[in-house]
Amino acid sequence: MNSSLYQTLADRGFIHSVSNAPGLRAALDQPSVFYVGFDPTAPSLHTGHLIPLALAAHLAQAGHHPVLLAGGGTGLIGDPTDRSETRALLSAERVAANTQAVRRQVDRLFQNEQADVAIVDNAEWLTQLRYLDFLRDIGRYFSVNEILATETYRARLDSGQGLNFVEINYRLLQAYDFLHLFREHGCILQIGGSDQWANILAGVDLIRRIEGKEAFGLVTPLLTTSTGQKMGKTAAGALWLDPELTSPYDFFQYWINIEDASVERTLALLTPLPLHEVRALASLPGAQIRSAKERLAYEITARVHGADAANAARDGARALFGRDGGSTAAAPQTRVTPDKLAAGLRIVDLLLMSGLAGSRSAARRLIAQGGAYANDCRVDSPDTIFHADAFRNGELLLRSGKKRYHRILLGRE
RNA sequence: GGGUCGGUGGGUGAGUGGCUAAUACCACCAGACUGUAAAUCUGGCGCCUUCAAGGCUACGUAGGUUCGAAUCCUACCCGGCCCA
Numbered sequence: 001m002n003s004s005l006y007q008t009l010a011d012r013g014f015i016h017s018v019s020n021a022p023g024l025r026a027a028l029d030q031p032s033v034f035y036v037g038f039d040p041t042a043p044s045l046h047t048g049h050l051i052p053l054a055l056a057a058h059l060a061q062a063g064h065h066p067v068l069l070a071g072g073g074t075g076l077i078g079d080p081t082d083r084s085e086t087r088a089l090l091s092a093e094r095v096a097a098n099t100q101a102v103r104r105q106v107d108r109l110f111q112n113e114q115a116d117v118a119i120v121d122n123a124e125w126l127t128q129l130r131y132l133d134f135l136r137d138i139g140r141y142f143s144v145n146e147i148l149a150t151e152t153y154r155a156r157l158d159s160g161q162g163l164n165f166v167e168i169n170y171r172l173l174q175a176y177d178f179l180h181l182f183r184e185h186g187c188i189l190q191i192g193g194s195d196q197w198a199n200i201l202a203g204v205d206l207i208r209r210i211e212g213k214e215a216f217g218l219v220t221p222l223l224t225t226s227t228g229q230k231m232g233k234t235a236a237g238a239l240w241l242d243p244e245l246t247s248p249y250d251f252f253q254y255w256i257n258i259e260d261a262s263v264e265r266t267l268a269l270l271t272p273l274p275l276h277e278v279r280a281l282a283s284l285p286g287a288q289i290r291s292a293k294e295r296l297a298y299e300i301t302a303r304v305h306g307a308d309a310a311n312a313a314r315d316g317a318r319a320l321f322g323r324d325g326g327s328t329a330a331a332p333q334t335r336v337t338p339d340k341l342a343a344g345l346r347i348v349d350l351l352l353m354s355g356l357a358g359s360r361s362a363a364r365r366l367i368a369q370g371g372a373y374a375n376d377c378r379v380d381s382p383d384t385i386f387h388a389d390a391f392r393n394g395e396l397l398l399r400s401g402k403k404r405y406h407r408i409l410l411g412r413e
Numbered sequence: 414g415g416g417u418c419g420g421u422g423g424g425u426g427a428g429u430g431g432c433u434a435a436u437a438c439c440a441c442c443a444g445a446c447u448g449u450a451a452a453u454c455u456g457g458c459g460c461c462u463u464c465a466a467g468g469c470u471a472c473g474u475a476g477g478u479u480c481g482a483a484u485c486c487u488a489c490c491c492g493g494c495c496c497a
Contacts, residue, residue: 161492161493162491256449257449257450259450259451260448260450261450261451263450286448287450288448290448317449320449357442358442359461360462361459362458364463364464365457366442368443369444370444372443381463382463382464383463400442401442401443402443402449403449
């Protein structure tokens with residue numbers, strides 16, 4: 001194995017903090033088992049999970065063994081990190097359903113990476129715990145003072161918000177997960193986003209205290225814009241990795257629209273491109289950097305949704321935004337039946353059913369502000385009605401603003 | 414259990430009987446300028462209604478007082494702090 005793996009990760013920007021850098025560097029000389037956990041707060045992962053996923057892919061590529069943990073157990077508790085107030089507990093059914101969805105998703109993502117992974121669910125062991133045993137065996141190693149001193153909890157207390165007993169336990173459970181995986185899988189490293197730093201260190205400490213062995217923690221930076229905003233927010237909410245929740249086309253569009261200043265960092269973190277190529281792309285002058293963004297969008301989309309979806313998204317984007325024709329098929333679409341068309345379709349209704357506007361009021365506003373287009377012609381009146389003659393090749397192309405397209409297609413599914 | 418303070422739109426957070434669909438900031442949307450960039454400027458940002466006029470719903474939940482309530486009263490739910 002190579003001692004330069006650690007350096008490569010550092011150069012690509014993955015390392016925000018490490019519990020023991022020289023120690024980890026040495027440990028990575030041997031094929032090692034590491035883990036990363038995902039809590040099932042939703043039925044899909046989102047952009048925020050991409051960096052740890054990419055890091056896991058790098059490690060796997062270098063011959064290490066990933067254990068991907070779906071938090072079916074910790075999800076029942078809820079991680080208070082970054083929460084300004086107590087999170088409403090999800091129902092057990094929801095957690096179970098989300099956990100299954102997340103398992104399937106990480107499984108698929110790592111098939112794309114062609115990596116050999118183990119997928120586990122911490123409900124397997126956490127639900128077996130006995131309360132008194134846990135308190136005596138594990139709880140004794142935790143200082144409440146220390147927990148309360150960490151950012152997450154202190155912020156909560158300082159702001160006068162509550163801190164539920166359940167929430168304090170989250171840290172113990174995550175630490176216990178690490179211990180469990182250390183024992184059962186020989187897992188010596190946990191990775192995660194920087195918000196997980198304290199939780200991960202708690203596991204490292206627990207392993208040292210109970211097993212007398214050293215394990216490592218490594219956290220990545222969070223994905224932010226140059227102004228420190230979390231990336232991945234869109235009008236529709238989070239940018240999901242599930243194609244049903246965020247279409248590959250929209251996913252692609254998100255990345256091609258990224259600010260210039262983030263191109264290099266994002267390429268290094270989220271794509272497998274070699275660093276020299278990343279640097280070359282990011283240093284393209286002026287407007288040419290758009291080709292770097294297209295590459296960025298392509299690579300990330302391919303990684304998450306596969307090459308076919310990435311190709312389709314790219315072709316669609318070129319057709320809609322470029323001059324070289326091509327198929328717009330990748331853009332989101334809605335079908336409309338001939339009988340509905342016969343009666344005429346009002347622009348307000350079209351905007352609503354396409355999702356380009358969230359309500360009729362919003363659609364009217366959009367029109368009033370001059371942001372509504374049909375077949376690249378601005379629509380001035382909310383009364384505009386479209387008939388069959390507006391369709392070219394059975395397609396009416398709607399646009400909101402400069403960038404958001406939607407196709408209205410004639411015919412049934 | 415007792416006392417006390419509080420629960421406002423996606424977020425932070427004003428408002429303490431009519432002038433409040435609700436200040437401000439953030440996020441978001443659109444227009445201008447551009448390169449599907451950033452910054453900047455402008456407008457918008459509950460829903461329904463052909464603009465307008467109007468209507469409906471909304472300030473923890475359910476009732477009540479009042480011509481009129483986010484604002485007052487009662488009960489309940491949730492939370493902070495103090496006491497036990």
